[in-house]
Amino acid sequence: MVSGDTEPGRSQVEAESPDDEGSALRVGSHKATAWGYRVGATLLAMIGVAMTISLYWRYVLLDHHIARNPWGLAAVLVIFTGIFSFVVFGLLEAQQRRLVQLTVEYQRQRDVLQGLWDATGVMSTVLDGDQVLQRMVDVARSLFGAGYAAMSILSRSGPSNVAQFITAGLSEAERDQIGDMPTGRGILGEVMRTKKPLRIRHVAEYRRFSGFPPRHPVMDSFLGVPMVYQGTVLGQLYLTNRPDGFSAQDEMLAQLFANQAAVFIANTQLYQDREQWATVQERERIGRELHDGVLQTLYGLSLSLELLLEENRSLDQEAGRELERMAETLGLIMTDIRMYIQSIINVSVDLLVTVRDMLQRTGGMEDVRFEFRDTRYRALRPELVHDLVMSAQEAVSNARRHGQAEQIVVGWEALVDVYRFWIADNGRGFDTRGSQETQKFGLKNMHRRIVRWHGRLNVTSAIGSGTTVEFIIPLHGVTDQAGDRYAKSLQLN
Numbered sequence: 001m002v003s004g005d006t007e008p009g010r011s012q013v014e015a016e017s018p019d020d021e022g023s024a025l026r027v028g029s030h031k032a033t034a035w036g037y038r039v040g041a042t043l044l045a046m047i048g049v050a051m052t053i054s055l056y057w058r059y060v061l062l063d064h065h066i067a068r069n070p071w072g073l074a075a076v077l078v079i080f081t082g083i084f085s086f087v088v089f090g091l092l093e094a095q096q097r098r099l100v101q102l103t104v105e106y107q108r109q110r111d112v113l114q115g116l117w118d119a120t121g122v123m124s125t126v127l128d129g130d131q132v133l134q135r136m137v138d139v140a141r142s143l144f145g146a147g148y149a150a151m152s153i154l155s156r157s158g159p160s161n162v163a164q165f166i167t168a169g170l171s172e173a174e175r176d177q178i179g180d181m182p183t184g185r186g187i188l189g190e191v192m193r194t195k196k197p198l199r200i201r202h203v204a205e206y207r208r209f210s211g212f213p214p215r216h217p218v219m220d221s222f223l224g225v226p227m228v229y230q231g232t233v234l235g236q237l238y239l240t241n242r243p244d245g246f247s248a249q250d251e252m253l254a255q256l257f258a259n260q261a262a263v264f265i266a267n268t269q270l271y272q273d274r275e276q277w278a279t280v281q282e283r284e285r286i287g288r289e290l291h292d293g294v295l296q297t298l299y300g301l302s303l304s305l306e307l308l309l310e311e312n313r314s315l316d317q318e319a320g321r322e323l324e325r326m327a328e329t330l331g332l333i334m335t336d337i338r339m340y341i342q343s344i345i346n347v348s349v350d351l352l353v354t355v356r357d358m359l360q361r362t363g364g365m366e367d368v369r370f371e372f373r374d375t376r377y378r379a380l381r382p383e384l385v386h387d388l389v390m391s392a393q394e395a396v397s398n399a400r401r402h403g404q405a406e407q408i409v410v411g412w413e414a415l416v417d418v419y420r421f422w423i424a425d426n427g428r429g430f431d432t433r434g435s436q437e438t439q440k441f442g443l444k445n446m447h448r449r450i451v452r453w454h455g456r457l458n459v460t461s462a463i464g465s466g467t468t469v470e471f472i473i474p475l476h477g478v479t480d481q482a483g484d485r486y487a488k489s490l491q492l493n
Contacts (some may be wrong), residue, residue: 011095105249111143118161129268133166136261140237142169143257144250147241148219151227152188153265154235168216177215186210191224191236197255198224221245225255227262234265277330295337302330302361331361334395339386347383351377351421355410358389368408374415377421387449388421389473394442395423395469403427403467417475418455424468429461442467 133151141149148169155161165182167175182188187209191198200206200222214216223246227235237258239246246254306329310321335358339349352372359365380388392410399405405427413420446469447457453473461467 026032048316076206077148091363099390108249108253111258129264130164130166132166132264133261134168135426136257136264137166137168137237140239140254140257144223144239144246145242146239148217149240150238152182152192152236152238152259154192154233156269174215174217178213179215187222188238191226191238193231195226195228195233197226197251198222199246199248199251205349223250225251225258227258227265229259229262229266232266234269237261270465271276290337290341295334295341297480298330298334298337302327302334305330326364328397332358332390333486335361335389336386349380349382351380351385351388351412354385354389355392358393359396362393367406368398368410370407371411373413374412376419377412380419384453384473387452391446391449391469392423393472394446396412398442399423399425399427399467405466414475419473419475420470421473422468422470426466429463429465429467431463432461433460446471 133153137149137320140146140151148167148170150168151166152162153164153166162182164183170178187198187200187203187206203209203219203222203225221240223239223242224231225237227237232347237254239250239254241416244252305323309315309323309327315323337352339354340359352370354366358369359368377385396408397409399408404426405425407426409422411420411422411423411424443457443459450471450473451458455471455473458470458472459467460470
């Protein structure tokens with residue numbers, strides 16, 4: 001909402017203009033004026049009574065001469081009565097003005113407290129957290145008479161990173177014109193850095209202010225307060241463009257409002273943590289059941305099939321091939337389940353390890369050579385690893401069955417802006433111009449899988465020259481969070 005460099009750690013008084021200092025001292029000055037009137041009226045009344053008694057005693061009781069000319073005493077009494085009345089009525093007028101001011105302040109405080117109550121009611125009735133925060137910003141703008149209001153929610157990954165920036169008073173078009181949300185610089189950043197309220201009468205006069213971003217509305221008065229919950233700053237509340245500026249009373253009430261918002265944010269984060277914990281626990285439970293139940297059963301079936309093949313070599317070729325296909329299918333299912341278990345418990349999946357596991361269960365690795373040129377594959381998302389492994393299985397199976405290959409190479413490398421994964425063989429090859437051959441060798445399924453990742457499939461083959469199946473995957477969006485951290489560590493090293 002407001003840009004410009006500021007000086008960290010400035011006190012509240014330093015951040016205000018002289019006009020704002022006078023506003024902050026009005027309450028004390030009114031009290032001093034009222035007491036001055038009261039003391040003055042009391043002293044004058046005492047002096048008037050004393051002089052009246054003295055004159056009466058001197059000229060009436062002791063000197064009867066004044067009795068023949070009483071107008072002098074009357075004049076004295078009238079003058080002192082007038083002065084006394086003037087002071088008394090002035091005091092009453094000052095008290096009346098103060099009473100009106102206190103009534104207005106009381107009404108504002110009541111409105112703010114009512115707004116807090118309304119915001120609390122919104123928290124308990126609206127399930128969407130974003131809607132609650134937007135409603136609170138709207139209420140704050142209205143309560144404090146601000147032209148604009150905003151709420152900055154800090155990221156849990158870093159105390160200086162802004163996760164959300166919610167505004168009131170700006171249209172969607174105006175927000176789009178301004179561009180990216182603030183990153184914690186300038187005046188907004190000062191509230192974030194100092195973790196203290198900041199109140200400015202005129203933003204343009206603030207000596208560290210350097211201007212607004214392009215297409216940013218001009219803003220004058222400013223009030224920013226941190227949203228604190230149990231000593232932790234969760235965000236900031238900003239208010240701008242109140243016509244008569246913000247007072248110390250506004251600051252106190254805005255801090256109260258901001259802390260109420262912090263309670264809601266903290267409760268929301270706690271609820272999210274509990275939901276995530278429950279989800280993780282449920283995933284681990286499912287993973288254990290799959291591993292200890294389904295996977296062990298399939299492993300037992302796989303061993304039984306292998307034993308059956310070993311003990312019944314007299315079976316005809318067709319029955320033997322069918323049993324081999326069944327054993328291979330079981331191996332693929334077991335690999336698929338292992339990858340699924342790893343993905344649901346949020347464990348990174350190693351492409352090289354998974355491909356090795358798949359090959360060992362589907363025909364062995366005697367004819368396979370690996371050519372992995374870097375370790376960036378460890379950053380891949382489990383879902384992508386699954387698609388690459390399934391595609392590699394089909395390519396290797398095609399090379400063995402249809403290509404009658406004697407040597408198969410499974411390769412990987414990370415280029416500047418793409419990943420490259422390939423399976424090459426020295427088999428018979430085929431004519432890629434034949435659509436029936438393409439469908440026969442499962443290339444359609446491979447293409448479907450790679451398109452999900454905005455990648456492309458390249459097939460190079462010719463009769464008598466072997467086949468190379470190549471997958472090209474763009475870097476963006478194919479790594480998980482743990483993988484992103486791993487990739488960054490590789491770049492740093």
